[in-house]
Amino acid sequence: MSEQPAVLVLTDTNDPQLAMLGGVPHFPACQQDAVSGAARDVPVILHWSGTRDLLRAAFLACPHVRWVHARWAGLDSLLFPELVERDVLLTNGSGVYSQSLGEFALAAVLYFAKDFPRMRRNQRAEKWEPFDLDEIAGQTAGIVGYGDIGRAVAQRLRAMGLHVLAVKRHFPDAPDPLVEQFYHPQKMAEMLGRCDYVVVCAPLTPETRHMVGAAQFAAMKPSAVIINVGRGPVVDQAALVQALQEGRIRGAGLDVFEQEPLPPGDPLWAIENVLVSPHTADHTRDWVDQAMQFFLRQYERFAKGEPLENVVNKRLGY
Numbered sequence: 001m002s003e004q005p006a007v008l009v010l011t012d013t014n015d016p017q018l019a020m021l022g023g024v025p026h027f028p029a030c031q032q033d034a035v036s037g038a039a040r041d042v043p044v045i046l047h048w049s050g051t052r053d054l055l056r057a058a059f060l061a062c063p064h065v066r067w068v069h070a071r072w073a074g075l076d077s078l079l080f081p082e083l084v085e086r087d088v089l090l091t092n093g094s095g096v097y098s099q100s101l102g103e104f105a106l107a108a109v110l111y112f113a114k115d116f117p118r119m120r121r122n123q124r125a126e127k128w129e130p131f132d133l134d135e136i137a138g139q140t141a142g143i144v145g146y147g148d149i150g151r152a153v154a155q156r157l158r159a160m161g162l163h164v165l166a167v168k169r170h171f172p173d174a175p176d177p178l179v180e181q182f183y184h185p186q187k188m189a190e191m192l193g194r195c196d197y198v199v200v201c202a203p204l205t206p207e208t209r210h211m212v213g214a215a216q217f218a219a220m221k222p223s224a225v226i227i228n229v230g231r232g233p234v235v236d237q238a239a240l241v242q243a244l245q246e247g248r249i250r251g252a253g254l255d256v257f258e259q260e261p262l263p264p265g266d267p268l269w270a271i272e273n274v275l276v277s278p279h280t281a282d283h284t285r286d287w288v289d290q291a292m293q294f295f296l297r298q299y300e301r302f303a304k305g306e307p308l309e310n311v312v313n314k315r316l317g318y
Contacts (some may be wrong), residue, residue: 005303008035008042008065010058012050017292024299032057040064044302046295047071047078056080059088067302071291073097073149074231075317076204084314091310094318095148096294097282101229101255102152104281105199106160108227108253109136111275112197137161142195144188144212145202145230146179147318153199153229154178165191185211189219197225203318204231212236217243225251229281232256241267244274255281 007026011018018028027039030050035058045068047055055078059065065088070078073094083090111117113134122129141157143150146166154164158178166179167188176182183191188211192198198220202208212226213236220226226249228235237258243249251273259266260279268274284290301308312318 005044006042007044007046008039008058008062009046009048010050010054011048015288017288020292029058035061052078052080059083069295069298074203075312076231079317089308090312090314091298091308092312093291093294094310096290097287098149098152100282100284101149102156104255105153105227105229106156108275109197111253112225112251139196140165140194141197141199142191144198144200149229150201153201165194167191189216192216192219195224197227200228200234201230202234204233205317208234210236214239217248220249222248223250227253229255232258244271255279
């Protein structure tokens, strides 16, 4: 390999994973005015942690940057006009977290199908009360946003015998063995009416904000469960609370919320048929290591002039 390209690492933490950079020439920066000297000439910015303002300040201070990598999959809080307009590659951590999110979606399906809350209530009360359970094989799940996370969800649900439908803006060119039918976003209500479980995996963009709201809840079966592993504001949380309180859907399994942390007193805390996960469905014990390992594989490709994975359409936001 010829001279290795230098990396500006934006971080507001002292994660041990930064040591994994090893011999990669890099400059750390944790403040907006910390980019100076040789750091300004880097071709690569790794946004490991920190604010959008830190990323923007570093980006504007580095005129020769050709690639920006964001550790996270979601980019809704990071994009700014100069990054969108400039001819610079942007990649993200999509795929690093998809497997654990797929597992969480399956766990949430089983949580409601087997009524684990009822088992726990009866256990605490020392109450022996047999009851009927749902078998998920043969039921139908609809995935809203069929990207890498959506595929990971589909793989697990399909393996359990569910029929899988999906909402996707652009249909795949070839048939997908995991999905029985695709729907355009404008036809989402038609799909929702068929679903026992609805799994939201969509990224947050201006088009997807409140994509699932009152009209969509009205289209669902009263027995349907909604699961959100995408971005909180894709679901209109006020409409969700109303649908739950009025019994218009069966329940919700949520890993993401419109406001995080979910504030004390929020009605979602108290609704019995809601599973609240503190945005931790992808926090496996080695998830941070995986994120750095993925960047290092990307870095090798960049250094060799090979195409990068997870190149983001900056105008679409994913």
